[in-house]
Amino acid sequence: MTAFWILAPVMVLAAIGLIFARKAVHAALCLAVVMICLAMLYAAQGAPFLFAVQIIVYTGAIMMLFLFVLMLVGVETTDSVVETIKGHRAAAAIVGILFALVLTTAIAQSVSAAVVGLGEANANGNVHGLASLLFTEYVLAFEFTAALMIVAVLGAMVLAHRERLVDPPTQAELQARRMRDYAETGKHPGNAPTPGVFARHNAVDTPALLPDGTPLPESVPGTLVSRHQFEVHDAADVTRVVGEISASDIDPDERPVTTEKPDVPESGTDEEDRA
């Protein structure tokens, strides 16, 4: 029972977080917390097989599928806060609370029988007991789930498949388009520069610096630009850092090896002296 009283508040808080999280990824993480706690409750209630299945199928497969789709459709999409129907949120909250109240009274009035416990049913092991039920009494339902799985796989393939309406552009067409763009709009025909060239960092979120020191946003991946997630360090910043390094009172021996060659033999002799 201790496990229950520890896990239950966590689960309820995470479930409430699922409603209030503004970003879909945060909601997915809240749901993962609920599912893992639920698996522990299964284990505490004599269902070790469902514990494993909950972890593997739900938190392992289904949550990963959710996160994959979130990545596909864009992680940065947040819910709009505008209500389409007036008072819709308040009404939903009232309906939810009323529903919870009705269920609570129903449970309080009907469920009072003593708990039998699964000691007898799990005598040969939980998996054995489940299998002997699944392959005798429920074997028809089991076969139907097999059919359901095949239909689901086919459905997902049909829905996610996209028929190509036009032929993909050939290399020659791409080249012609690039040159036409250059002639008409002046768009650079070559590769986009890589991020971090002559910049302070070489991370992908740091735009490259042009020879005159201005940052070049085209060198940062488009997703980061649309999310405004790149840091601009202009040439002044780079010269400041270089100045700091050269003017600092860092011991020349501790400078990075890439600075100056003559330092290397000195430091080597120093180390020999210390030794």
Next chain:
Amino acid sequence: MTEYLTLSMLLFSIGAVGVLVRRNAIVVFMCVELMLNATNLAFVSFARQHGNLDGQVAAFFVMVVAAAEVTIGLAIIVSIYRTRRTTSVDEANLLKA
């Protein structure tokens, strides 16, 4: 026993409110999953109360159906996103006359 059922009922209600309130189709789907999970908890609790494993078999089948449902649902969301560039449930009104 009542505590487990109360928790299950709470999670179910929270999931239902989430389905009603949220507008992002993926989050709505997550709330549906939360409701399914809540019913699973009730199934497992009842299995323990009655001392037989039928409840656990039912929870197992719910998990199988939920997995199939998520596959199809997310495929539908992806194909809607491809044509409409949005996952908001308010925008999908293709069937409107």
